[in-house]
Amino acid sequence: MDMRFDLAQKAQEDAAFVMAAAPSRGCGGQYCDRCEVRDQAICADLDEKQRGALNRIGRRVSLQAGQTVMWEGDSSTLVANVIEGTLKLSTSTGDGREQIVGVVYASDFIGRPFGARTPHSVTALTDARLCLYPRGAFDGFAREHPALEHRLLQRTLDDLDRTRAWMLLLGRKNAREKVATLLLDMRRRLRADRDGVIELPLSRQQIADVLGLTIETVSRQIGDLKRMGVIALAGRRGVRVVDEERLEGMAEGE
Amino acid sequence: MDMRFDLAQKAQEDAAFVMAAAPSRGCGGQYCDRCEVRDQAICADLDEKQRGALNRIGRRVSLQAGQTVMWEGDSSTLVANVIEGTLKLSTSTGDGREQIVGVVYASDFIGRPFGARTPHSVTALTDARLCLYPRGAFDGFAREHPALEHRLLQRTLDDLDRTRAWMLLLGRKNAREKVATLLLDMRRRLRADRDGVIELPLSRQQIADVLGLTIETVSRQIGDLKRMGVIALAGRRGVRVVDEERLEGMAEGE
């Protein structure tokens, strides 16, 4: 417990550092031209000129794994596109129990536009790069560009659908089903290497925080799946799905 | 268990009936003029003419408690504003475990615009009235009216925040905290009568389905709260919060 608070403390200092130290170089058009997520992110439907204008209000920022960009309850001053890396969205109870409420990947959007408060913390799980905008300026730009707002709406509606689907998992699935579902979900989102191994962006504790379980229960379930031959493990973070069909059955409680 | 399936079956027939039987009278401007939720719903920022145009593609529909308007997994053909009443959004696992993923009230928006599938069922908890639009026509209208899309975006962002906050409850709170949190939430949303009693729109089973518990656990927790003098009960659905402060403490696990 102490450790987790220390980590958070440390990350906060790091984040402050990044914010202060990042050169305010803007994202001149040259960045967008070779942007890896240009066609998936919410800016996809903007034309060259509009994209240039949006760029002028934002800047690129690099994060190290563990750094926190936004804090639950803080006033909402930043929004961003994820260019590379994986981040978690999380909330906590007063006494420190944590729940991860979302995991975001490259081309996803983070932050709370059109709202005063950031409802959850955002922390990098891997090293990451963001295209960061001051919220006020972004809000103004969005209001003037319906194409952008429409994309943002689509994305938010999708997020809401996914989040509600996850509520079924949290409220009604048992530990076995939860772990199986997460593994399948990660497999869908992450690219496997040539051996079919996917590198999880989450530690055991973070898996527990996504699933609403304890670290021990997660460890036991993963151990069981391995012993049953449904998955194989490769190091701490590596997983290979051996028997997909059976894993899918387990995710649904069969 | 059987009973719950029967109910669903029955509701499906009812819904089909409503859809077929509802006169396609349109919502001519005269409806909007005296619409109870006009200034809170997503149509609030439209001018008279635009509102008239929107009305022409929609119609009013009345629902009885228990009727289902949309079915999880069905193709998304309808969206609606809630004019009056309370409805639940729910999903289920293959083997029939249900999770309520949202409760909507007057002036809220339901349905899945800009998407092919309805991700959850929508069922009336009380008698209700809707302003119902075919999805295709609504989508088209929305794309041409940024003010409407902006309102919809705001609302969707708020829904997402609320949903994520509920994930913390589902994943990390115990039964006592869950029940206390729900009661406070309902108190915030529902108007109490002169005695301070709020009429819950949910049965015990539905409360269990919102909180990810069983009906027996809910019953025991409510019984405990009553015995402790934190709440008082009035009939099956009536609740009065006697000691708000203590209830708030319990919601946070103190």
Added chain:
DNA sequence: CGCCTGTTTGAAAGATCTCAACTGTAGTGG
């Protein structure tokens, strides 16, 4: 009055959590 349905209560079983010890691995420095 008796039935139907929703709710409450009790007792026992089962799942997950808690606490504690142990293991393995990645990283560090000699």
Added chain:
DNA sequence: CCACTACAGTTGAGATCTTTCAAACAGGCG
């Protein structure tokens, strides 16, 4: 290259919480 350290992850045993199964109770309605 190896020894050592630090820490993530695993395992075990017992406690705790919630569920399950069963039965009793209560209010509304024919």
